[in-house]
Amino acid sequence: MKIENITFGYDKKKLVLDGVSCAFKKGRVTSIIGPNGCGKSTLLGLCSRLYKPFTGAVLLDGRNVAEYGGKEFAKKAASVYQLNEISGDITVRALVSYGRTPHKKMFELLNDDDEKIVGYAIEKTGLKDFETRRAAELSGGERQRVFLAMALAQEPQILFLDEPTSFLDIYYQLEIMEIVRAVNREKGVTVVMVLHDINQAVKYGDDVLVMKDGRIKAAGEAEKTVTPALIKDVFGVDAELVSRKNGETFFAASL
Ligand SMILES: Nc1ncnc2c1ncn2[C@@H]1O[C@H](COP(=O)(O)OP(=O)(O)OP(=O)(O)O)[C@@H](O)[C@H]1O
Ligand SMILES: [Mg+2]
Secondary structure (H helix, E strand, C coil): CCCEEEEEECCCCEEEEEEEECCCCCCCCEEEEECCCCCCHHHHHHHHHCCCCCCCEEECCCHHHCCCHHHHHHEEEEEECCCCCCCCCCCCCHHHHHHHHHHCCCCCCCCCCHHHHHHHHHHHCCCCCHCEEEHHHHCCCHHHHHHHHHHHHHHCCCCEEEEECCCCCCHHHHHHHHHHHHHHHHHHCEEEEEEEHHHHHHHHCEEEEEEEEEEEEEEEHHHHHHHHHHHHHHCCCEEEEEECCCCEEEEEEEE
């Protein structure tokens, strides 16, 4: 996916994104980091067609996303936003099955292949024991996995995740990250995710996109790009590189 010189604001007078250009490489995981309010969710919203840019364009496979039909785009791109509420009696399996909607005609029932894909998504996210439960009664972390499973059932080529681990305890955080990585490695799904934890962003991102004040500050391979100087510049905190081993980087930060 390519983002070409995008400007966008929620009202005409104030631009939230001001001339943003970047690219998310196919088959890789990109972490987006940056301070609160810098435009990360807005950028994801533009990529997933939630918003339309004032100027510039988002290209997927060389084609402006605005030109895709709704279903056609939903077959290619899926999004998981911050914790979503679920109401009603819908079961976990039924909710995950909604992910197949873009692949079906109206009122067309799921076939064996669809059920297999739904089963894979449920298995992958560790929801096997929850299949028949009411989704509304699950814990926050379990619900987050349901939405991830629904996105996986969509079989997207690119997956957008906005703070997929916020509100989760450290176990669920790592679990979600491991699932995302496994799906990327096994299915080649391109992943773009906003994370607040810099160490996780570097650990799970092949690449990072660093934003500040509606602009791109840095972009490139995660381990090379994120340095104490960059962290200081972008977040205004002192960061010390404590260790780097087994593909894990650990920065300790202080004011
Ligand atoms: N729906 C909206 N209407 C008006 N302004 C908005 C809306 N959503 C976001 N903004 C503004 O746009 C700017 C960027 O917001 P955005 O949500 O993209 O930031 P973010 O980088 O995702 O921040 P956070 O880390 O807090 O999630 C902020 O100044 C915010 O106040
Ligand atoms: Mg946000």
